[in-house]
Amino acid sequence: MITVTNLNKSFGDQHVLYDINCQFLPGQNNLIIGLSGSGKTVLLKCLIGLHKADSGQILYHDRDILSFTDKEMKMVRQEVGVLFQGSALFDSMPVFDNVAFPLRMFGGMTAMEIEQRVKFCLGRVGLDDAEKKFPSELSGGMQKRVAIARAISLKPKYLFCDEPNSGLDPRTSIRIDELIDDITREYGITTVVNTHDMNSVLGIGDSITFLYQGHVEWQGNKNDILQTQNQPLRDFLFASPTLRKLIETER
Ligand SMILES: Nc1ncnc2c1ncn2[C@@H]1O[C@H](COP(=O)(O)OP(=O)(O)OP(=O)(O)O)[C@@H](O)[C@H]1O
Ligand SMILES: [Mg+2]
Known part of the structure; x- marks a missing residue:
């Protein structure tokens, strides 16, 4: 389990992450969703120690990585798998x-x-x-x-995937999601996936954190997300008129 408490991150005078609080559970696909530029990659890089957060706490179970030395961080990295944006x-x-x-x-x-x-x-x-x-x-x-x-x-005990579906056709995207989902459950990994792919949100979103302008705006899962009354989240989810029409027809 990873627990993030009151996390802040700025670059110079640009504040990117504001007071982030969230929890990522083992054996689950923990999705971070949000518009381009909302801070998903910066948050993920803070979680794996590639960016040093300015304040707050990131607990890997009971270990606060923000207080770790480089040597201690190297130990944690051995428990971490990363799929970067682009395959790298x-x-x-x-x-x-x-x-x-x-x-x-x-x-x-x-x-x-x-x-x-x-x-x-x-x-x-x-x-x-x-x-x-x-x-x-x-x-x-x-x-x-x-x-x-x-x-x-x-x-790894922890798997981080930044936009695993970017650049893939919908069918291949779903196969990649299914693979991540299978591996997560099979090995009980704490998996964190950044995405703005609606198929992923509705397919594998066991737990979903919606970032909006660097804030956690909404938290829930794939079963309750379509009923949300949160306006920024609705604007994000129903950006496609086609999807909006389909969902309205379903109702
Ligand atoms: N190394 C950096 N130095 C300065 N600013 C940065 C740096 N990395 C990211 N930012 C800024 O932080 C903000 C959030 O960027 P981030 O890459 O986290 O967005 P994102 O939600 O992952 O977007 P996308 O969906 O396009 O990948 C942006 O305004 C970006 O310009
Ligand atoms: Mg990104």
């Missing part, structure tokens, strides 16, 4: 080496153990035959799956 694969390395990268960096594993783990992770995302390929030889959806395989290679 190393273009010069074949798929095998991309997935092996965190294992070689942190794992203390033999070459044989690394090979077994890489093969297992690639199998888990349905890419058994891709290990020798380079990222440029893969489709966008396959690249995301490699990035997921890399993110789970160290058996």
